[in-house]
Each structure stands twice: as structure tokens, then as C-alpha cells.
Amino acid sequence: MDILSHYHMYDYRARCAVAVTTEIVREIQRRHQLDPLTTIAVGRAVSCTALLASTLKAGREYVHTIFAGEDGALSKVIAECNGDGHCRGYTVPPRLVEVLNEGDIVPESVGEALGGAGILTVTRGLSMDHGGPYNAMCALQNGEIAADIARYLTDSEQIPSAVAAGVKLAPDGSVLAAGGVLVQKLGGAVLDEAELAAIEERMQKSLGLSDRLAAGQSADEIVAFLQGQSGGFGLLMTRPLKFQCTCSRDKMMLALTALGEDQLKDILQETGKLAVRCQYCAEEQDFKLSEVIKH
Ligand SMILES: [Zn+2]
Numbered sequence: 001m002d003i004l005s006h007y008h009m010y011d012y013r014a015r016c017a018v019a020v021t022t023e024i025v026r027e028i029q030r031r032h033q034l035d036p037l038t039t040i041a042v043g044r045a046v047s048c049t050a051l052l053a054s055t056l057k058a059g060r061e062y063v064h065t066i067f068a069g070e071d072g073a074l075s076k077v078i079a080e081c082n083g084d085g086h087c088r089g090y091t092v093p094p095r096l097v098e099v100l101n102e103g104d105i106v107p108e109s110v111g112e113a114l115g116g117a118g119i120l121t122v123t124r125g126l127s128m129d130h131g132g133p134y135n136a137m138c139a140l141q142n143g144e145i146a147a148d149i150a151r152y153l154t155d156s157e158q159i160p161s162a163v164a165a166g167v168k169l170a171p172d173g174s175v176l177a178a179g180g181v182l183v184q185k186l187g188g189a190v191l192d193e194a195e196l197a198a199i200e201e202r203m204q205k206s207l208g209l210s211d212r213l214a215a216g217q218s219a220d221e222i223v224a225f226l227q228g229q230s231g232g233f234g235l236l237m238t239r240p241l242k243f244q245c246t247c248s249r250d251k252m253m254l255a256l257t258a259l260g261e262d263q264l265k266d267i268l269q270e271t272g273k274l275a276v277r278c279q280y281c282a283e284e285q286d287f288k289l290s291e292v293i294k295h
Helices: 022-032 036-055 110-114 146-155 193-207 209-214 219-227 249-257 261-271 289-294
Strands: 003-009 014-020 062-069 076-082 086-092 118-125 134-139 161-169 175-185 234-240 274-277 284-287
Touching: 003 036, 003 219, 014 036, 014 193, 014 219, 022 036, 022 086, 022 175, 036 062, 036 076, 036 086, 036 110, 036 146, 036 161, 036 175, 062 110, 118 146, 134 146, 146 161, 146 175, 161 193, 161 209, 175 193, 175 209, 175 219, 193 209, 193 219, 209 219, 249 274, 249 284, 249 289, 261 274, 261 289, 284 289
Parallel strands: none
Antiparallel strands: 003 014, 003 234, 014 175, 062 076, 062 118, 076 086, 118 134, 161 175, 274 284
């Protein structure tokens, strides 16, 4: 089962969230028939977005992220998670082979696939009790997703943060493990720069998050490793995470109604059907012209 675990570290001077997203990433890969690199991209993005959403309390609040590359084979990686732990995501295109021409260099990392430069947009869909919705944009750090999120949190939200995310694939491309981890200073707390730097170094050099998850390590073991000592941390709460789309037949109907009768008739004539496909879950629903018009 996928789960988000929330800890305090260094005796309440930092917080740590660990997201295990293996089942979600498997489901997204299956629905969109992703290739290995787009699976890794969306898996990291969903894991990081679940971490950003880890402090949401209400189910209708959500965090939405778009990693837009400037001129790579991978145009966009999109993920969304809400306060109930429901997550979804996709990539454009779903498979890089569809946009690579003969002779093109095949990208070996997510950053290369995004083209090495681009923009991260984070939307926090908060209720008015929590300040209302807002958008923030920043340049991608390197397009490897976790580093981009760390830069966003440190620069835009002004919270020094360390972030890691990983997806481990079997040789056949199936998902063995996926997840992410976030460590942040707690508000007003005195966390030594050196302590956060030590965590960052362990994350980058020796954590190997997806290997640890694939080997069955618990979130407790991961937090203990990051802290570098056994005491001084504790579990605050857990929340199940799962793949769940928020699309509905009613919302699709509204989108169709907005097109107007003439355009709907044109579409029907050209394609023989009135179908709407959800970008997030890849499910398609068919409509009759009569039900859309009277709606
Ligand atoms: Zn959907």
C-alpha cells in the first residue's frame, strides 16, 4: 500500500515526509503505457507533489505541478495530489520514441529529456481558510525533478529544504519501487546549516531511496539514516496515498456543451462519435449529441 509518513527530526527542529508511491506509479504507467524514462519522470513528479501536499488538511485542497522543458523530447511532466492523498499525473508525450527522429540522441536522464532548461509551475489550490489558491513559477534547477522542487521550496517558499525522489524499474521496465523524501526546517526552529547540509549530502551521495524501498526498508529506517543518529525523531502521522482521478462525466459534459451545437455536429461528422478523453487517467467517455444539447 502506498503511504505518506510524517516525522519530526532532531527533536522537532525539522520535519520529514516520506512518500511511498509504487502502486500509483505502476497505475499511471499502465494507463498511459509509458516508456521507462517517462515512468521515472512522472514517478518522481508524483512523489514530490505528494510531499508538497503532505501538509494539506482538507481533501478539496491540492497541489499541482508542471515541469515544462524548453526544447527537449519531453515537453511536460504533470502531477497533482490532494489532501486526501489522491494522486494523478501524466507526461507529454507518454513515450519519447514518438517524438524522437532517426539520428536524434536518445536522452538518458529526465533532465536531458526535458532539454536541460525549463520552468516549474506550482499551484497550491488552498481553501480561503488557508490563504486561497496561488501560483508560483521558477526556473528548473536541472530537470531531475527532486532538485527542481528543492530549489522551488528554498527560493519561492523561503523554506530551506532537501528533497530526493526515485523510481526503480526492473529490466523489463516494470516498476519495482517509487517514492520521495522531504526534509525541511520547522518554522522558527534552530536547525544548523551544517545539519541540513549533512542531510542533503546523504540524500545525494548515499541514500539510494528507490533501492532502499525496493529492498523493503521502512520509512523509519530511511529517516534514521538521513538523520545519522537513532534518537531524536518520531512519527507524527501517516496518510494512505492512492491513484485517483477527479474527472467526472458531468465535467466532461460541461466541456462539450461549451463547444456549441454546430461544432459538436462537425466533430460527430468527422470522427463518428462525441468522445472525451481525460488527460490524467486516460479514460474515454462517449456522449450522445442529444444528451449534450439538452444539458
Ligand atoms: Zn480522469
